[in-house]
Amino acid sequence: MTGSGSTRGKRQPKKGEGGEGLFDRELADMPPALRWREWMLRVEAVIFASSEPVTRDVLARVVGTDCSLDLLIDDLREELRDRPYELVAVAGGWQHRTRPRFSEAIRASAAPTRAPAAALSEFESMVLMAIGYFQPVTRSALSDIFGRTVSRDTIASLRSAGLIASGPRSPTPGAPYTYVTTKQFLSAFGMQTLRDLPDIEAMEEAGLLSRQAVQEEAMAAVVEGEEE
Template identity: 35%
Template sequence: MSAEAARVPHDVHGASGQEGDRKPALRLLEAMLFAAGEPLDEATLAARLPEGADLPALLAELSEDYAARGVNLVRVAGKWMLRTAPDLGFLLSRDKPEPRRLSRAALETLAIIAYHQPATRAEIEEIRGVSTNKGTLDVLLAAGWVRMRGRRRSPGRPVTYGTTELFLVQFGLDAIGDLPGLEELRGTGLIDARVSAGLTVPLPDDDTALKDDEDPLEPEFDLSFAPEPEAGEDEDAGEDAEG
């Protein structure tokens, strides 16, 4: 980005008085966000801004400046990043290799983990009603959207799974609580409006702290992944429940 381009967002307001004092901080904030390879939290941004800079006001101003541009300033996973405007994403995707699509089993497993975390493999299978192939979880782990949290304090001490910060970034969520609730899902048609009145969608919680019924993973725990299933392989093949 050229120096001239970096000045554009603020020049539209003029550069006199307090506006002029804000200009260097606004340009520095823009440069940090542009150069960052990942979302930045407010503590990181504030630490590099001039003393006394009003970070919330600067972020609001920059967000407004970029609202109608080809890239937008967005908040994801509680952090800030510049991201391609949603209405232009399909144009840029033409130049990218076609990503491997998740299978139905992987999508269902990811959704269950997101809403019910921490969840064990046996709990995922109970909700889905079918066995879950180990390769399904390995795909989600390799993508960085799911992580191993700990071990459930129950017979067999099964591993518990939860979502990651990368999951929030990938799906443009500021927090896990932004996932749609029951009424929103009904509004989209993803859930039949005639379903049982007793159906509920849990409030998702991705707190990194272990729950009362979880123990930490052993330091030497093997985090290696099994080979990903080949295209067309049935990921719903039955397997023994996790022990």
């Protein structure tokens, strides 16, 4: 009977404090300032623990319904202003990234990074950029752009790096697969959307890409489709 009295004297955990009950997103019992601070810590923890950019929908699961994630992210960025890392918006979410000015120190340390960038050849990098601009695009159209065959090995290398994936089939004879970029592509190059790609006119002036070849390929596909 002695044990039952001590058990009654212990405070029972509220919902969200232990392994039972629902996760307490709202934190209604906290003063506003402490509640905001706890939301900030939760969001930073989720982003820090994630291996990929964390979307708004994911972060909304750990904060109250009336929490402005944009304002909260602004506060986190301000708090990290003097740190060697920052919160960046990439691939439709947020991710911790070291600041560019520390890249030389990181390379010099030879420390293994959490997500090493894929080592691409110069030609593979240019093919990847062409897919970014012209997607969905076939391997044949890519070969027309560069005036040389884009091999299956090149496509396989970009696939294995997680930078491209198969898109819809082309209406051209044989219905070959087209290729599109992935979220990993956006993340690897620090972009939110494909609108963040460099100006294509500048790439054309440098002689690196040709929209005309792709446009002719598309027109040929339309003509062939009409004839059938």
